[in-house]
Amino acid sequence: MLKHRKVFEYIMEAGVKLEAKSSTVAAAVVICYKFLNRMPPEESSVCPYTIGAACLYLAGKVEEDMLKIRDVTNVCYRVINPNKPPIEVDEDYWNLREGVGRLEYLVLRTMGFQLQLVHPHKFLLHYLVTLKHWLSPSAWERSPLAETAWTLLRDAYARPDWVTAHSPQTVAIICLNLALRIHSVDFPLAPEWYRILHSEMTSKKLITLSKELLCKLYEEQSADPRG
Amino acid sequence: MASQPQSLSNQLETDQQKVTQNLINYVESFKFPYINDINNYDRMLKIGQGTFGEVFKAKCKKTGKIVALKKILMENEKEGFPITALREIKMLQRLKDPNITELLEICSSKATSYNRGRSTFYLVFTFCEHDLAGLLSNQTVKFQLAEIKGLMKQLFNGLYKIHMSRILHRDMKAANVLISKEGVLKLADFGLARPLFKTVPGQPEACYTNRVVTLWYRPPELLLGERQYGTAIDNWGAGCIMAELWTRSPIMQGETEQRQLTLISQLCGSINPTTWEEVEKLPLYGKIDLPQSLRRRVVERLNSYVKDAAALDLIDNLLALDPRKRLDADKALDHRFFWTDPMPTDLKRLMSTLQHSMFEFTAAHGPHKRAHPQQATVNVPAKVPAVQGHMHDRVF
Numbered sequence: 138m139l140k141h142r143k144v145f146e147y148i149m150e151a152g153v154k155l156e157a158k159s160s161t162v163a164a165a166v167v168i169c170y171k172f173l174n175r176m177p178p179e180e181s182s183v184c185p186y187t188i189g190a191a192c193l194y195l196a197g198k199v200e201e202d203m204l205k206i207r208d209v210t211n212v213c214y215r216v217i218n219p220n221k222p223p224i225e226v227d228e229d230y231w232n233l234r235e236g237v238g239r240l241e242y243l244v245l246r247t248m249g250f251q252l253q254l255v256h257p258h259k260f261l262l263h264y265l266v267t268l269k270h271w272l273s274p275s276a277w278e279r280s281p282l283a284e285t286a287w288t289l290l291r292d293a294y295a296r297p298d299w300v301t302a303h304s305p306q307t308v309a310i311i312c313l314n315l316a317l318r319i320h321s322v323d324f325p326l327a328p329e330w331y332r333i334l335h336s337e338m339t340s341k342k343l344i345t346l347s348k349e350l351l352c353k354l355y356e357e358q359s360a361d362p363r364g
Numbered sequence: 365m366a367s368q369p370q371s372l373s374n375q376l377e378t379d380q381q382k383v384t385q386n387l388i389n390y391v392e393s394f395k396f397p398y399i400n401d402i403n404n405y406d407r408m409l410k411i412g413q414g415t416f417g418e419v420f421k422a423k424c425k426k427t428g429k430i431v432a433l434k435k436i437l438m439e440n441e442k443e444g445f446p447i448t449a450l451r452e453i454k455m456l457q458r459l460k461d462p463n464i465t466e467l468l469e470i471c472s473s474k475a476t477s478y479n480r481g482r483s484t485f486y487l488v489f490t491f492c493e494h495d496l497a498g499l500l501s502n503q504t505v506k507f508q509l510a511e512i513k514g515l516m517k518q519l520f521n522g523l524y525k526i527h528m529s530r531i532l533h534r535d536m537k538a539a540n541v542l543i544s545k546e547g548v549l550k551l552a553d554f555g556l557a558r559p560l561f562k563t564v565p566g567q568p569e570a571c572y573t574n575r576v577v578t579l580w581y582r583p584p585e586l587l588l589g590e591r592q593y594g595t596a597i598d599n600w601g602a603g604c605i606m607a608e609l610w611t612r613s614p615i616m617q618g619e620t621e622q623r624q625l626t627l628i629s630q631l632c633g634s635i636n637p638t639t640w641e642e643v644e645k646l647p648l649y650g651k652i653d654l655p656q657s658l659r660r661r662v663v664e665r666l667n668s669y670v671k672d673a674a675a676l677d678l679i680d681n682l683l684a685l686d687p688r689k690r691l692d693a694d695k696a697l698d699h700r701f702f703w704t705d706p707m708p709t710d711l712k713r714l715m716s717t718l719q720h721s722m723f724e725f726t727a728a729h730g731p732h733k734r735a736h737p738q739q740a741t742v743n744v745p746a747k748v749p750a751v752q753g754h755m756h757d758r759v760f
């Protein structure tokens with residue numbers, strides 16, 4: 138089980154509730170992952186969930202998808218405390234909200250202000266547009282290829298270690314490949330479709346990485362006793 | 365190690381969450397290995413007071429390198445790190461180019477009681493000895509035609525890079541054009557820059573604020589309320605700057621937006637659907653007074669200053685009213701101005717004639733002191749500048 142996986146999943150859930158762009162959620166998870174990796178162990182008493190909220194807030198700024206600090210604070214609190222009533226606007230609330238703002242500075246510094254992220258999303262979009270042209274309109278309509286690929290990409294961020302270990306093009310191709318397998322879509326005329334889309338992709342890499350992502354995403358989920 | 369900071373996690377007791385001071389101490393006492401302390405630099409001189417922060421000349425204690433430190437103003441502490449500063453940093457990281465100001469690093473000061481327990485952040489740039497506004501205000505600095513070509517070529521190279529990177533500068537003006545002592549031109553001040561939004565067919569187009577670009581350099585479409593503008597806004601500014609290389613002071617110095625439009629009409633001709641297709645669709649068209657039956661007189665009014673026909677033609681095409689007809693940076697670089705004799709030259713000769721940094725020289729008296737035109741601003745309300753006529757002759 139990846140350390141802090143719960144934190145990344147919580148960022149993803151909060152991001153969806155905040156109606157943030159998918160690239161914003163992706164940025165938040167990646168920033169949070171890199172931050173937590175860089176934190177020296179003796180500093181680890183800082184609550185990773187509050188860090189996560191700060192990363193989400195910061196990602197909104199980085200991706201030009203400005204989220205309100207009030208909304209981030211409220212939604213993050215709700216995601217963590219689903220059974221409690223919504224947070225009251227009292228001193229604790231203001232402290233928490235200021236905490237998110239303060240930790241944003243900490244994240245920025247620890248990241249050395251290096252926030253230039255290239256996400257797989259634009260590549261996936263581009264690949265899907267290309268594939269649509271290859272398929273007949275009826276074949277395209279038959280299966281929700283695009284939806285499945287997007288869902289896979291969204292879920293892949295539960296494993297930022299995997300996402301950041303590969304190029305954004307590779308990540309996009311792997312999500313696309315899994316979507317094609319799920320819906321049994323083939324390209325008899327272009328069996329090496331992945332190489333046409335991304336010249337560095339090989340059949341071996343495609344198979345290995347597709348399996349790897351599936352394992353990392355769905356099979357390890359219950360491995361952690363703490364759930 | 366400071367104590368437990370504010371926590372979102374329900375595993376923690378509420379009373380541990382209360383004390384924000386703990387978090388403040390925690391954040392401030394954190395060992396930051398990833399960004400340097402501002403004490404690595406010795407401050408020498410304040411060289412600028414921008415809308416968004418002060419600028420200092422400073423020297424690196426270790427390397428002796430001379431830098432410019434731009435302090436990041438913390439306008440609204442409740443909202444975390446200022447988005448404007450974050451944008452500026454992001455743009456500068458994306459725009460590595462010989463003709464764009466070089467961001468070396470970001471530094472911070474230690475939190476003290478002077479700054480209410482918060483550290484201050486600084487952008488650290490390679491220092492540039494001069495800025496164009498400073499050079500132009502000094503009558504002893506004389507540009508030769510080939511040097512003007514060299515300057516403008518570098519300016520368009522920088523602008524081309526910015527626009528190719530899908531960024532709008534949004535604050536083109538002579539004071540934001542820096543020149544190093546080696547004579548290399550650097551476009552500076554990305555405080556207002558924004559990524560260019562993609563227009564997705566079928567989706568409502570993203571809108572920008574139109575309250576950008578210092579009034580004297582603001583193109584007519586912004587003055588008419590356009591919110592879906594593009595890179596052409598920067599090329600209008602480039603045209604104004606280019607003309608200024610001969611006139612030596614900004615060519616259209618309006619005190620108000622209305623006045624600026626009048627000045628534009630007097631130079632570029634009346635604004636109406638004949639001279640500018642679909643101008644009637646702009647939000648403020650019909651709501652603002654646009655003087656009619658004025659001829660376009662760009663060439664006629666500038667030719668007493670600009671003796672070169674190719675230069676006049678280039679300025680004329682940069683100051684096109686209709687942004688769709690305005691020359692872009694790429695086309696400008698192809699203009700015969702840059703490909704006819706005298707060919708563009710470097711600024712070595714000019715630089716060797718300059719004894720002092722013009723900007724040190726002018727920081728206290730020159731253009732940096734004179735009344736400023738209405739600054740480009742995102743959220744500051746319009747302020748009417750007090751115009752001091754005595755410093756500069758009005759050109760028009």
Ligand SMILES: Nc1ncnc2c1ncn2[C@@H]1O[C@H](COP(=O)(O)OP(=O)(O)OP(=O)(O)O)[C@@H](O)[C@H]1O
Pocket residue numbers: 411412413414415416417418419431432434465489490491492493494495535539540542552553554555723739
């Ligand atoms: N690298 C540099 N080297 C030398 N001087 C610089 C440098 N960067 C900025 N300056 C000086 O400081 C002034 C203000 O800097 P800058 O334009 O980046 O800040 P700003 O706050 O956005 O200013 P404004 O609102 O006046 O445009 C510049 O006009 C220039 O005179």
Ligand SMILES: [Mg+2]
Pocket residue numbers: 414539540553
């Ligand atoms: Mg400036």
